[in-house]
Amino acid sequence: MSGLQLPQDKLIEVYRNMRMIRRFEERVMDEMATGDIPGNTHLYAGEEASAVGVCLHLDEGDYISSTHRGHGHSIAKGVDIDSMMAELFGKASGTCGGKGGSQHIADLRKGMLGANGIVAAGAPITCGAALSAKLLGTRHVAVAFAGDGAMNEGVMSESFNLAKIWMLPIVFVIEDNGFGEATANEHVSAGSFTRRAESFDIPAIEVDGTDVFSVYEAAGQAVARARNGGGPTMLHVHVPRYYGHYSGDPDNYRTPEEKAAMRRERDCLINFRKRVAEVSLLEAAELDAVDRAVDAEIDRAVAAARAAPFPPLSALTTDVYVKYL
Amino acid sequence: MPKKSFRQALNEALHSEMARDPRVIMMGEDLTGGAGANGVKDAWGGPFGVTRGLLDAFGPERIRDTPISEAAFIGAAAGAALTGLRPIAEIMFVDFAGVCLDQIMNQAAKFRYMFGGRAKTPLVIRATYGAGSRSGSQHTQALYPIFTHIPGLKVVIPSNPYDAKGLLLQAIRDDDPVIFLEHKMLYDTVGEVPDASYTIPFGEARVVRDGKDVLIVAIGRMVGVAEEAARQLAADGISACVVDPRTTSPLDEETLLDVAEGIGRIIIVDEANPRCSVATDISALFADKCFDALKAPIKLVTAPHTPVPYAPNLEDVYVPTPDAVAKAARSIVKR
Numbered sequence A: 001m002s003g004l005q006l007p008q009d010k011l012i013e014v015y016r017n018m019r020m021i022r023r024f025e026e027r028v029m030d031e032m033a034t035g036d037i038p039g040n041t042h043l044y045a046g047e048e049a050s051a052v053g054v055c056l057h058l059d060e061g062d063y064i065s066s067t068h069r070g071h072g073h074s075i076a077k078g079v080d081i082d083s084m085m086a087e088l089f090g091k092a093s094g095t096c097g098g099k100g101g102s103q104h105i106a107d108l109r110k111g112m113l114g115a116n117g118i119v120a121a122g123a124p125i126t127c128g129a130a131l132s133a134k135l136l137g138t139r140h141v142a143v144a145f146a147g148d149g150a151m152n153e154g155v156m157s158e159s160f161n162l163a164k165i166w167m168l169p170i171v172f173v174i175e176d177n178g179f180g181e182a183t184a185n186e187h188v189s190a191g192s193f194t195r196r197a198e199s200f201d202i203p204a205i206e207v208d209g210t211d212v213f214s215v216y217e218a219a220g221q222a223v224a225r226a227r228n229g230g231g232p233t234m235l236h237v238h239v240p241r242y243y244g245h246y247s248g249d250p251d252n253y254r255t256p257e258e259k260a261a262m263r264r265e266r267d268c269l270i271n272f273r274k275r276v277a278e279v280s281l282l283e284a285a286e287l288d289a290v291d292r293a294v295d296a297e298i299d300r301a302v303a304a305a306r307a308a309p310f311p312p313l314s315a316l317t318t319d320v321y322v323k324y325l
Numbered sequence B: 001m002p003k004k005s006f007r008q009a010l011n012e013a014l015h016s017e018m019a020r021d022p023r024v025i026m027m028g029e030d031l032t033g034g035a036g037a038n039g040v041k042d043a044w045g046g047p048f049g050v051t052r053g054l055l056d057a058f059g060p061e062r063i064r065d066t067p068i069s070e071a072a073f074i075g076a077a078a079g080a081a082l083t084g085l086r087p088i089a090e091i092m093f094v095d096f097a098g099v100c101l102d103q104i105m106n107q108a109a110k111f112r113y114m115f116g117g118r119a120k121t122p123l124v125i126r127a128t129y130g131a132g133s134r135s136g137s138q139h140t141q142a143l144y145p146i147f148t149h150i151p152g153l154k155v156v157i158p159s160n161p162y163d164a165k166g167l168l169l170q171a172i173r174d175d176d177p178v179i180f181l182e183h184k185m186l187y188d189t190v191g192e193v194p195d196a197s198y199t200i201p202f203g204e205a206r207v208v209r210d211g212k213d214v215l216i217v218a219i220g221r222m223v224g225v226a227e228e229a230a231r232q233l234a235a236d237g238i239s240a241c242v243v244d245p246r247t248t249s250p251l252d253e254e255t256l257l258d259v260a261e262g263i264g265r266i267i268i269v270d271e272a273n274p275r276c277s278v279a280t281d282i283s284a285l286f287a288d289k290c291f292d293a294l295k296a297p298i299k300l301v302t303a304p305h306t307p308v309p310y311a312p313n314l315e316d317v318y319v320p321t322p323d324a325v326a327k328a329a330r331s332i333v334k335r
Helices: A008-034 A048-055 A071-076 A081-088 A122-136 A154-165 A193-198 A212-227 A256-265 A268-278 A284-307 A313-317 B006-020 B054-062 B070-082 B094-108 B144-148 B161-173 B222-235 B253-263 B278-289 B312-318 B322-333
Strands: A063-065 A142-147 A170-176 A204-208 A233-238 B003-005 B024-028 B063-065 B086-093 B124-129 B154-156 B178-183 B190-192 B206-209 B214-218 B240-244 B247-249 B266-270 B299-302
Touching: A008 A048, A008 A071, A008 A081, A008 A212, A008 A268, A008 A284, A048 A071, A048 A142, A048 A170, A048 A212, A048 A268, A063 A122, A071 A081, A081 A284, A122 A142, A122 A154, A122 A170, A122 B070, A122 B094, A154 A170, A154 A193, A154 B070, A170 A193, A170 A212, A193 A204, A193 A233, A204 A212, A212 A233, A212 A268, A268 A284, B003 B006, B006 B024, B006 B054, B006 B161, B006 B190, B024 B054, B024 B070, B054 B063, B070 B086, B070 B094, B086 B094, B094 B124, B094 B144, B124 B161, B144 B154, B144 B178, B144 B247, B144 B278, B154 B161, B161 B178, B161 B190, B206 B222, B214 B222, B214 B253, B214 B322, B222 B240, B222 B266, B222 B322, B240 B253, B253 B278, B266 B278, B266 B322, B278 B299, B299 B322
Parallel strands: A063 A142, A142 A170, A170 A233, A204 A233, B024 B063, B024 B086, B086 B124, B124 B178, B154 B178, B214 B240, B214 B266, B266 B299
Antiparallel strands: B003 B190, B154 B247, B206 B240
């Protein structure tokens, strides 16, 4: 089903989720600059249509695993933004009680198996979640998000193989933003990603990740295949990355013109507005109202995160084991 | 009580626990052996015959022969543990953990802490370890110090058939990731093992033999070496106490310190390489917590700081021997 045929409330939800991710990311960038968010983060801005287009097919019992660039996937999977923001501030009210941080946000109640600081590490873990779903007969599916850089990790190919021979209900979503850290994909990747998947007899679909409707459509086929016992699918999603690799990246390997053009021509939010306006599905004013509501929610989340206490020092040594002795 | 081999004891534990709990599954290379070859199934019963008969009893959905892809299937086991199953994954030789260490060290071990206590990972990773089979440097290491070092993992090293069964049952029922290490040279050792299921809690050392002149702490296969040394020493009129920690994480500090304080002379026997090892760790425990009770320097009897050699004469001296342990004991008992 084409995404444009979604009911209006779903269309609003799609836009709202993409907008939420965008504003969350922009706000994190601002708060990083104040020094109140410690460490560094890897921002997802520009890639929103991928997470949202895929996760719209998932329910709470379905699983996703994410990458070091995990905020967008978490939001799209329904993880609460207040607790996510608090987690970034390292506060006790955070998704992981302040012990995870940006690279380890997880919420098992929402089927979010974790952002991951190790490139490609989520792929086999997600195979395991898919195996659980299969053996427990839940009909849930699992989605492994990974970047183009992950495709050159051996464990990615191992996971393709395992997923196929075990016919796991899994979708591999390769978000290709053209860069593994600061190195261009074309500089370090041989052949084509879709052909790599196809060599395992895994169907692969190439998708424009700036158009949420294209992602939605492709992901719909993939998720349905997984849910109906048809095994794995791979989506190769082309997305722009608005910021550098990490929050302090000078990003001097891309020209200002290139970046400006990317934001002008490959913006999933602008694209969405254009698409729905063309067919008169939604008024601009409705979307503007969504923007304002999202801004207010982010403001509240930041204020709450700021005001929240850090974890007690006693938390340092808890949660290592369920029970050690 | 019926006598059984170490191998049988493990096999019995796997059978009984898989029958008791349908969430327990197994995965590993050649768990059965022969899969896909002209309808042959369970030809090997596992590379060491430990998993024989499980396929017949529980079927291929629960007993999964994997490709030779440790990173993928150990990761899948971790993910399955995170989402409602209780997997037992087998790494044929613990040396191969290098291939999948990320999934053990960065993933399974850290889920609970990184996720703020909201995850449990009931995963058992079984692997063989140890020298003595002329298998060369890449199939013979005693890598438990690496796992013991990593918070979030529990490390179990049984030294006899009775413990093997009780500790494995405990490992499968445990809600944390457990590394369960089986010494290849122990598989054929025989001891009394009850038919019924029983568990041995982690972090409870076993006093293998009482004694008053010297304490010998020994791990895994080295427990037998320590017992032999104790018999030699007894002939000389030296009374040696032997203690087997059974798990290196958690470590039963209380029993170790208790016994050490009463004796004051300590030997630690460990097949692992000596640097940053379980032997040095236990030694530091004594130096830190009961220094005043010591009557002599703590002595470590370990492998040298080398890979395991292939040549039989070299491998034989690589592994600590009863003679070496007895010699070390005599050197401090005289003081």
